[in-house]
Amino acid sequence: MEGADLAGKILSTWLTVVIGLILLPSAFGVSLGISELYMKILVKTLEWAALRIEKGVPKESVLKNSAPVGIIQRDESPMEKGLSGLRGSGFELSDVFYFSKKGLEAIVEDEVTQRFSSEELVSWNLLTRTNVNFQYISLRLTMVWVLGVIVRYCVLLPLRFKNWLSELVHLTCCRICVRALSGVIRYHKRQYRPQKGGICVANHTSPLDVFILATDGCYTMVGQANGGLMGIIQRAMVKACPHIWFERSEIKDRHLVTKRLREHIADKKKLPILIFPEGTCINNTSVMMFKKGSFEIGGTIHPVAIKYNPQFGDVFWNSGKYSMVNYLLRIMTSWGIVCDVWYLPPMTRQEGEDAVRFANRVKSAIAVQGGLTELSWDGDLKRAKVKDIFKEEQQKNYSKMIAGNGSLNSQLG
Structure with a gap:
């Protein structure tokens, strides 16, 4: 009984919170500022993560890793390293390949084609989409990243997709209507x-x-x-x-x-x-x-x-x-x-x-x-009228009944 009472109190408290923080404000078009507060905390956390990254990684490495990465991955070749010495040496037929490669890259990866790949962020947003693994910079940053994974997968995901929560909302809405x-x-x-x-x-x-x-x-x-x-x-x-x-x-x-x-x-x-x-x-x-x-x-x-x-x-x-x-x-x-x-x-x-x-x-x-x-x-x-065939059958039966009664009367007479 005590367990049932405790479960009932928890459920009633949860429903009160939902009604007070979600249903009533939504009904009257009033914002309590909870989402805004959540976003402010998130922005502060991401700014702190960006500062940790700046302190833990050399600027040259950050700039190199944060450079826009498009569809084509450009690896520096020995030819590119020796490009500065091309003017001082004699022309060779193989030199054409370098300029041809650069021209094809410029055609394929233009300002339109780049829009079909994910946007790269200047700083890490504690998600796994960014190509650079910034979470390994420091132990403190790694702990924050792990905490973010727990929150996103164990709190936010169940709240958004859990069947029992959907059913509870369904029941609540129907009860409100009744x-x-x-x-x-x-x-x-x-x-x-x-x-x-x-x-x-x-x-x-x-x-x-x-x-x-x-x-x-x-x-x-x-x-x-x-x-x-x-x-x-x-x-x-x-x-x-x-x-x-x-x-x-x-x-x-x-x-x-x-x-x-x-x-x-x-x-x-x-x-x-x-x-x-x-x-x-x-x-x-x-x-x-x-x-x-x-x-x-x-x-x-x-x-x-x-x-x-x-x-x-x-x-x-x-x-x-x-x-x-x-x-x-x-x-x-x-x-x-x-x-x-x-x-x-x-x-x-x-x-x-x-x-x-x-x-x-x-x-x-x-x-x-x-x-x-x-x-x-x-x-x-x-919605539909009685079929005419059914009416005709009724009329035929009625006519037979009248004819039968007339024949019976004549016999009795």
Whole structure:
């Protein structure tokens, strides 16, 4: 318990520092001067290193080693050493080679060609790019160089690329967004939270479903590429995490998505995939048909049921009626977002069970847990009209029924 309390205090202190030094200043456009202070310390350190180099190396050696080095490395030849004696001696045919060499060097390494090689620094910057090994001048300078290596590789590199830090920032941002909407979320059965290398499937009511789930874990999302404000958000999200956006109308793209999903779940170190198999937002009362594509991939399915409390605001997004901007305005002017999230035990495809039956079994489990009505209709009917063929079949059946009733009446008469 003491270890857990200590870890909790360290985490809360770290979050307070991040919020106080990074998030809040960024939100208000205020600079605390930390980066400027870091740069000043770095400049002072490099200036000190330059002074140590000047004291430890003769000026002739420094000037020679610091001379601009381009693409061509010019080694002094015996001919160049004896160039001063050329005027006093007789002309030889081999003398032409020296001037030809100099001319070719001037053509190849001109002021443009030199711009394609790394810029040489006047003084060493404690990095390993400079050709001159200045770090061996003195023991004190070598210790500073070693300390710089430790800082760059053990502090700066993990802070910039560490996965856990990225996930922590992701969780923090989502929690800020939910709390800004006065969100109150109750998570149940957290021992069944989706694991890495798995697939999380949930009923879909609102775009907020993503933020609701992302406040309790990180996911790789799969969905339809949108335009407008939603498209801007999606393009920004994919820069931070390898989400998969696709066009439903392109069948080739759907095959590509299936391939990418299988490759994703094959790596147990990758984040779980978040999929809404209904394919569209359904109001907070029902669960409609789960498309089988998500259940043909294989792997472990982690069902999640989401149920909103409509008393505080209507979170359902009717994309055919309201734009994303209009919807966000309605959400931000509601009283708050209150919902329950149930994590269900993981499910796998049974032997002899096809993808459709597996999808229906998962859908039934979500509907029962969330207290939602289970329907077998396709959610795409929200965007598309019922097919004319289906209407014609209904009319034919109705006509047959009327004809049958007429024949029965005549027989009874």
